[in-house]
Amino acid sequence: MARRWTNDLTWADVTPKSLYLNRRQIMAGAGALGAASVAGPALAQPLEPNTFEEITTYNNFYEFGYDKSDPSRYADAMQVEPWSIKVDGLVDNPGDYTVAQLLEGLTPEERIYRHRCVEGWSMVIPWTGVELADVLGKLGVQEGAKFVAFETTVQPENMPGVQAGVLDFPYVEGLRLDEAMHPLAILATGLYREPMPKQNGAPIRLVTPWKYGFKSIKSLVRISLVEEQPPATWNQTNPHEYGFYSNVNPSVDHPRWSQATERRIGGGLFSSRQDTLMFNGYDEVAPLYEGMDLVENF
């Protein structure tokens, strides 16, 4: 692992629960004094991963249906063994790879990431994965490649949402090459130190935490290095509502709802909204978009 990026959210961050309780008490006290800002931004948002149950029962995986509970209900039927990922386009080492072959020589590491859905909810998820840049390095990106295109498996007989035609499948997504090479972008193979549950995109999926969740395409069967901007399913379904970039941006609303705030899953019926952060709080990706109009390129 190249260690180009160090995770600032670790288990050590979250385990001493008593500490968080204390922080909350301190904050409550500070708020009462009208001096909440004293706590600082790091303390303002105590980050604790969502539970395994939350992460695996509230999903968007339209191949299984559009209800959030459909993936956990139906994903069991998805065949993940054997699994083959086709690598093609402008690469030195094209071919069909198993997950093991794709990750050979790389050590999966834990990444605790915030996950912000375009619908206005969010979670914190402890992924296990490798940096996409390392995989692309192994594959050998050729001169002229400017984008990476991804494709999800389609198994109509195992996927009720595919049968119902909820979207135009296969689900496809894409990243600009420099985005794909950013150390935050990972190919995840597990969460909570368990193999990736099917409803979360087994056996291997993309995770780009500074973008809305739908960019983090699941159950990959194809990775292509291409010259032109590849199609992306939601962008094609409704280009007015979903841009190719889809970076988390509190100041650019979805046409049908505001993106200024979000609700952390797990807070119950009286959970309060919190402010959404630019790039979902991952400011380190800002240089990728320097000079770009992010309202135009939403």
Next chain:
Amino acid sequence: MAAPGALAQRVNGWARRVPAWPLYAFGGLYMAWLFWQALNGVSVEPIDWLERAYGITALKFLVATLAVTPLRKFAGVNLLKFRRALGLLVFFFVLAHFLVWAILDVQALGAVWADIVKRPYITIGMGAFLLLIPLALTSNNASVRRLGGAGWRKLHWLTYPVAVLGALHYIWLARGFAIEPLVYMAILLGLLATRLPARRVAAA
């Protein structure tokens, strides 16, 4: 009007004996039960769950309300005495749906107003809610007397735009292609269509 068949006569006989008030009790208990489920882990996102549950229940009662007239006309089943309760339950569930959205979901008055003005599907839902208010307020015998039968019927014609707006609101909020909202729209439009020929006959 169709002559009531044996089954219809049995239903009518039963309907004459059963009072309408248990419907209110059922509606209230059902609303409370949904709230209790939301409080007790029915979903990891209970706010969204409750908002949808109340909205969809309102649509179901709307279908039931609008089914009363065609049932009488085509099947001779007379459930007219239950229609007021069914209609009021539409209103109360829409009210609950609105309150969950405004208080638990959006949580800020400014943002509630911004959404109503800015987001067409919310504008439409709000329009349906506002149209329901005069209907709920006049759902009593005194109002029927005051407005007169013709005036009251004219006002309550607003139920039809409410049905179309409500179904449209549901269709519009889906991401991607969702069947269920389209089914509600089809059923509601079908129920409205049953009223068209009667008008022509009445006008002739």
